[in-house]
Amino acid sequence: xxxxxxxxxxxxxxxxxxxxxxxxxxxxxxxxxxxxxxxxxxxxxxxxxxxxxxxxxxxxxxxxxxxxxxxxxxxxxxxxxxxxxxxxxxxxxxxxxxxxxxxxxxxxxxxxxxxxxxxxxxxxxxxxxxxxxxxxxxxxxxxxxxxxxxxxxxxxxxxxxxxxxxxxxxxxxxxxxxxxxxxxxxxxxxxxxxxxxxxxxxxxxxxxxxxxxxxxxxxxxxxxxxxxxxxxxxxxxxxxxxxxxxxxxxxxxxxxxxxxxxxxxxxxxxxxxxxxxxxxxxxxxxxxxxxxxxxxxxxxxxxxxxxxxxxxxxxxxxxxxxxxxxxxxxxxxxxxxxxxxxxxxxxxxxxxxxxx
Numbered sequence: 001x002x003x004x005x006x007x008x009x010x011x012x013x014x015x016x017x018x019x020x021x022x023x024x025x026x027x028x029x030x031x032x033x034x035x036x037x038x039x040x041x042x043x044x045x046x047x048x049x050x051x052x053x054x055x056x057x058x059x060x061x062x063x064x065x066x067x068x069x070x071x072x073x074x075x076x077x078x079x080x081x082x083x084x085x086x087x088x089x090x091x092x093x094x095x096x097x098x099x100x101x102x103x104x105x106x107x108x109x110x111x112x113x114x115x116x117x118x119x120x121x122x123x124x125x126x127x128x129x130x131x132x133x134x135x136x137x138x139x140x141x142x143x144x145x146x147x148x149x150x151x152x153x154x155x156x157x158x159x160x161x162x163x164x165x166x167x168x169x170x171x172x173x174x175x176x177x178x179x180x181x182x183x184x185x186x187x188x189x190x191x192x193x194x195x196x197x198x199x200x201x202x203x204x205x206x207x208x209x210x211x212x213x214x215x216x217x218x219x220x221x222x223x224x225x226x227x228x229x230x231x232x233x234x235x236x237x238x239x240x241x242x243x244x245x246x247x248x249x250x251x252x253x254x255x256x257x258x259x260x261x262x263x264x265x266x267x268x269x270x271x272x273x274x275x276x277x278x279x280x281x282x283x284x285x286x287x288x289x290x291x292x293x294x295x296x297x298x299x300x301x302x303x304x305x306x307x308x309x310x311x312x313x314x315x316x317x318x319x320x321x322x323x324x325x326x327x328x329x330x331x332x333x334x335x336x337x338x339x340x341x342x343x344x345x346x347x348x349x350x351x352x353x354x355x356x
Contacts, residue, residue, distance in 0.1 A: 001082060001084060002080075002083045002084070002312075002345045003083065003084045003086065003311075003312065003345060003346065003349035003350070004079065004083060004086065004312060004316070004329075004345075005086045005180070005313040005349050005352070005353075006086060006088065006245060006283050006314065006315050007072075007075055007085050007086065007087055007088070007314060007317075008071075008087070008088055008089075008316065009068035010063070010090045010107060011063050011064070011065065011067075011071070011102070011107075012063040012064050013101040013102040014089075014090060014092065014100060014102050014104075014107050015100065015101075016093070016095060016097035016098040016099065016100050017098035017100075017101065018097045019097045019098070019189075059318075063317070067110065068107075068114055069118075072085065072114065072118070072121065074317075075316045075317065075325070078325050078329075083120065084119075084121075085122065086122045086124060086149070086313070087111060087115075087121055088124050088126065088151045088180060089104075089108060089123075089124070089126045090107075090126055090153070091107075091126045092156070092189065093128070093131065094128050094156060095190065095191050095193075096157075096191060105137070108125065108137075108145075111123050112141070112145040112147070115145075115147075116145075116146065122149070123141075123146065123147045123148060123149075124148065124149035124150060124151045124180060125142070125150060125151060126151040126152075126153060127150060127151070128156060128158070129162045129164035129165050130158070135168055138168060139171065142175070148353065149177055149353070150168065150178070150180070151179075152179060153181070154183075154224035154225050154229065155191065155222065156190065156191055156224075157198070157201055157224065158201070158224065159204065159205065160230050160233050161206065166236075169233060169237050169240055170237070172240055173237045173240040176241075176354050178241040178242070178243065178352055179240060179241065179242045179243065180242075180243045180283075181230070181242065181243070181245060182225060182245055182246070183248065184225065184246040184266075184286070184287070185219075185222035185266070186218050186219065187218070187221075187222075188218070190221035190222075191221050195217060195220070198217060198220055198221070199220070205223060205229075207226065207228050209223055210223075227248065227269050227270050227273060230244060234273075234277045234279075234280060238277075238279065239279060240279060241279045241281065241352055241354075242279065242281065243282060243311060244270055244273070244280065244281070245282065245283050245313070246284075246285055246286055246287045246315075247270060247282045247283070247287050247288070247310075248265070248266030248270050248282075248287070249267075250287045250288075250290060252265050252266040252267040252268075253287060253296065257296070271306065274305065274306055280309065281309050281310070281311055282309060282310060282311070283310070283311040283312070284297060284310065284311070284312060284313060284344070285313035285314055286318055286319060288332075289314065289319050289324050289328055291331055294331075294335045297310070297332075298335065298336055298340065301344070308343070308347075308351070310343075310344050311344060311348050311349050311352060312344040312345035312349065314328055314329070333345075
């Protein structure tokens with residue numbers, strides 16, 4: 001039994017209306033409009049299937065499907081039968097990017113229904129600590145609706161060690177519920193409120209911040225995602241299984257390949273943390289979709305301290321093109337060999353998820 005530990009099935013109606021410019025999210029509430037705009041974006045640069053416009057087109061086409069069931073079916077078609085998918089929803093209501101057309105509890109209810117009818121689905125619940133009553137919502141999702149894990153997304157405007165999250169971590173540790181957290185810089189999904197409020201939130205950082213002068217909101221929000229922010233949580237909840245996703249990002253991986261001695265490189269920091277904390281994991285979603293990085297992963301899997309801490313994930317449908325999703329697991333499996341691929345796509349995920 002293989003596992004893809006990191007995919008998304010949320011729809012365009014789960015995205016805030018101001019997430020895209022010119023009120024395009026509201027425009028895209030219609031599936032026909034999504035397809036129309038996707039065709040336009042795809043043909044802006046007809047000479048490549050791997051540019052920014054094509055990525056937007058893929059995002060709009062997939063998010064414009066009629067249900068999460070349809071999104072999952074599209075993803076599952078790229079994989080052999082028998083694979084399980086960890087599905088990570090998104091609560092974007094508090095990122096100050098306008099109204100979200102579909103309430104979060106409706107997105108969650110649809111995912112719960114999908115999980116109840118499809119044994120391949122392992123649903124996680126995204127908690128934003130600013131949502132009133134979110135702990136009770138999470139407990140209901142776990143205890144009544146079969147949700148299996150907790151999703152955290154710090155660049156929306158909070159630190160992993162936020163006091164409001166601590167009762168949830170305690171519950172997760174007691175009930176053996178794993179946590180997956182976004183951890184890459186400069187992501188499009190970030191807090192969009194006023195910069196003054198953002199700087200006020202960042203003033204609560206427990207680690208030294210870089211020079212923030214002149215930084216964009218996207219750059220500032222990356223401070224929430226710094227893997228070192230998880231250190232207090234790891235210390236306070238030593239039995240809690242946590243996956244810091246994306247292995248720091250291809251941005252830091254490129255820097256590591258050019259200069260492996262950079263002490264503040266997130267890839268380097270995560271490698272060290274994986275060795276230091278027994279219940280810490282990472283996944284290769286999005287970051288290693290580029291075949292140029294396969295060699296790095298293969299070398300990492302020779303390290304006895306790291307090889308059991310890395311999970312397979314694709315970050316569907318955030319990858320650049322469908323062709324990448326279709327070939328990613330096949331190319332990676334062929335490059336790594338059966339033993340290594342089984343390790344990251346079967347043995348390690350089972351241990352992380354607590355599956356027998």
